[in-house]
Amino acid sequence: MVEKKNIVERYNLPPEVKFCKKCTISNQRPRISFDEEGVCSACRFAEYKNTKIDWNEREKELIELCKKYRRNDGSHDVVVPSSGGKDSAFTAHQLKYKYGMNPLTVTWAPHLYTDIGFKNLQSLSHVGGVDNVLFTPNGKVHRKLTKLSFEIIGDPFQPFIYGQVNVPLQIAVTHKIPLVMYGENSEAEYGGNMKNAFSPTRNYKDDITNFQFSGLNPEDLASHGISSKDMHAYLKPPVEELDKNKTEIHMLGYYMKWTPQENYYYAVENTGLTANPERSEGTYSKYASLDDKTDGFHYYLAFIKFGIGRAIQDSAHEIRDGHLTREEGVRLVQKYDGEFPQKYFKVFLEYCDITEEFFWEVIDSWRSPHLWEKVNGEWKLKHQIS
Structure with a gap:
């Protein structure tokens, strides 16, 4: 029997569900805040971006940053964590061809590549003209971590997130590249902790190990029979090594206005990015989060846990933009939020080595009674956006 989770306590969720007056997000997103006018922190940040920031001045800051770290000997001077998707493709291509940097994109392989995802990664190099290192973790370990994360954390995607955050730092230290450039500050852009919303950098000494969405670190998962050697790839380098490398983590979204749809158009034109021929399950869009056959279950679990699915996340940002x-x-x-990711369901079950019965037991263990109720034998959200 799968243990029932207390979602409200675990994520400090408000018991009363409210939707933002300006977008489609609800107050059930962990760490998001709503003001007295019923507007979420992400919408207020979008207003700030649109009205208060002098983007010409911000670009000057970026130019100075590039001057500081640019190398003229042909070696790489900035690490860009990259899936090959629109945002990291935009980041790497801009740094190389507009700002004269020599980026090394670092990719942590998805659980299970989609055809379109692998094609886009290849296009980043072959069409976009950007160097890439692809790191593929131990598949046996990764499958076990994925299964544990699905059950214990309620997000099978978490092992990928650990790797995609920490392997680029390992590469930066190994290759003695101090500058690491991410795309957007997701907490500020999508709603969350706003402490770094107005800063160009992120502090690796506390933020990298603080995976707030899960509440568990890789070390905790190691207690389930996975050795410390197996976990090495998922962990950040020692702080002493990061300090010795004089590592700085910057966000390109601080220096230029971050618009995912515009990033997509740019990547299509400059790096050969291809969208899906049909919309992604659970949403209306075709061009975001295309790389992994397990992507849909990451979004579906968010829908189960918080009542916030893929269409809510996509539409909220596009409203702000x-x-x-x-x-x-x-x-x-x-029309689309909460749609079940049927396309790769059997693939997901086989990958995690679980039965369909166990899958639904885990899903139901993450349903909170303040969000869900059974009506005529079917689970329904108590609160619908209008």
């Missing part, structure tokens, strides 16, 4: 009205976003959420 002015690409959708709230009314349009609401209709898209009502």
